Amino acid sequence: MKFFKVKTVSESLSIIADQFRPLRPPVQLPIADACGMVLAEDIVSGEQVPHFSRSTVDGFAVRARDTYGASDSLPGFLDITGRIEMGKAPEQLLKEGQAQAIPTGGMLPEGADSVVMIEHVEEIDDLLNVYRQVAPGENVIRAGDDVQQGELVMTAGHRLRPQDLGVLSAIGRTEVRVFPRPIVGILSTGDEVVPTDKKQLAPGEVRDINSVTVGATAQQYGAKVIQGGIVRDDYETFAARARQLFEEVDFLILSGGSSVGTRDFTVQVMQALGEPGVLIHGVATKPGKPTILAKANGKPVMGLPGHPVSALIMFRLFALPLLDKLQGLRPCETDTRLSAKISRNVPSAVGRTDYIRVKLEERADGLWAVPVFGKSGLISTLVESEGIVEIGQNKEGIIEGEAVKVYMLS
Template sequence: MKFFIVKTVAETLDVIANHFHPIVKPIEVPLIEALDMVLSEDIVAGGQVPHFDRSTVDGFAVRAKDTYGASDSLPAFLTVTGKIEMGKEADQALKEGQAQAIPTGGMLPAGADSIVMIEHVEEIDDLLNVYRQVAPGENIIRAGDDVNAGDLVMAAGQRLRPQDLGVLSAIGITTVRVYPRPVVAILSTGDEIVSPDKKELAPGEVRDINSMTIGAAASQCGAQVIYGGIVADNYEAFAAKAYELFNQADLLLLSGGSSVGTRDYTEQVMQSLGKPGVLVHGVAIKPGKPTIVAKAGEKPVMGLPGHPASALIIFHLFVVPLLKKLQGQSPAQIDQRIRARISRNIPSAVGRSDYIRVKLEERPDGLWAVPVFGKSGLISTLVRSDGMVEIEANKEGILEGDMVSVHLFQ
């Protein structure tokens, strides 16, 4: 089998979409523990939210037609017949010419169809002077305005955000069935790579950056991370450690050793983990060409470039959609892009996709994407960047002022 026959970005994403699926059975968790987890089933409302008509302001419940024509110079006069209390039923119906005091969130009494705000009235004993007319439905929420019984509140594949937990609480959901957080194991390779806690570096040594950045990015995607440490450029040691981590994880990420050098064993190790083996070895992209995607049994294994900026860009392009796929979430739900104008001309070679790091600037004439240039081994370029812009493989570059789509870093 010949390797390092590059695929396009689109072809690589298709491989990920077609070969990988949620690989663990859904579990049931308390709602309070479900933040950032992905629903495995649809949620249908069993009742209304709210389940009664309620006020959105402090004021007085009225019949709108009793206020028509009211103004500062000619108020409407209503009789105050009671006060509605929070959390209690409004059991006194409202009749023509009457009003009842009501707090924000209070239950609307029968016969009332609107609320006049407290700022627009004057109460003198049981007489209410209304200085502004209101329309039917003004300042109220009707039963079911938020959620109706039988509504599809949330579809399977939805990542649960704080507001999602709120609406589930409102309809009485206390537990949800979700996909477990995927376990991601990370192993860095290379004779030159040493632990970040080494104080004095020998000539040629480099502290391990990728384990930290890739691990943090995986955690940000909802994964549990196993840090496998560093393995030297020795096939037996590399294969043994990779196999150990592979058996503990849902996704194994190998950092470094994915090019075609004589001591780069990543592809061989990935093949040894199981069939069908390597699916992609090389992507027509800059930076990040020596990227490998493999499948061992049902598990994905990816080889990331050793250069820190390349590795993180490849993570955003390919590992993020893969992680979402493993959690039952569609890639369409997670792609974060905004439109901006590029601030300068950028040439590109036809036949490969170039990804340019950019910083966003808000200018008087709109949002601009300012390129942050630097070699793929420079992590500081990503620190200064808000996202990246793709120059597609069929283009020779982009021109200053062109509208571009900025893929935001999380």
């Protein structure tokens, strides 16, 4: 079998960006069910928020000019002409020299432009002593300060967060159009792989780590996951189970079986699922070189290495951008990596991109990335790690004290 006409990381990411789109049309959902999903429409507010000017403190609504010059030694004097109730409009216009008691969130009466805090006044019957002046707009949220009518609040391709749902609630939106959560199927392969709940391992057996770590990461980034179980290294069995799972999902992950070997059926299975077939057969990275990506009738199919560290790093590097594409997520233009200094020399080979596991240390002179070394079969090294540092394909390594960017492992 011809193997490893490898792509670079940038070539692989470009293929993903060019080849894949959301597979299913948007759906209309109540906002309470839409957190974590991606908007399929622009959101324009049909009203202003808040729709009335209101106080941000307990105090007295006033005209700011009536408080100018007020101090502890020379207070200002205003007439108390009313008390505003929560949830009700003020009954009176505020005139020169007047004040009205107002609670936090209360509606500002017409004529008032600010609120003096209750801590800065003294109430004597219907007379208010003011001991501190306020500026126009002080302690007030004006109508439309939060959202203006006709304002573009959110754009299509934005992943909804709890605070976004708050804005939607504020403008009266109870439903939104979002892309459905992609369904990811994970099928593990290998005669040596056994279910995670097996108590006693026989010689040569290993528990299925990848389906757990990859599945959890997919869920964390908005997908639904179907665990397809484990299949043996038999082409007919493998192909039949892969075809069955493929029909149920939007994105099929095949874990293991992507290295050179006489019983490597992953490529044949991927090719048989549909056109155009394999797009990437090996990536110039360490770890994770034997990563495969295919497109079958519009759906992505990815073959991940069997080693747990390789599988998880490659999933984060390539499958997460794929999930973003399937969800219609707008590409992030902000670099979310942390800046740090590497704590020791790390060699690398020109022509491949290396990914180094690191933990972070805050020192007197800033943040340092400390390499966590270990082979790609050692999942505990990822537990010790907080992030990953990339060494580009044109570098022979990084030297102690060099500035690096850290991809955080959330």
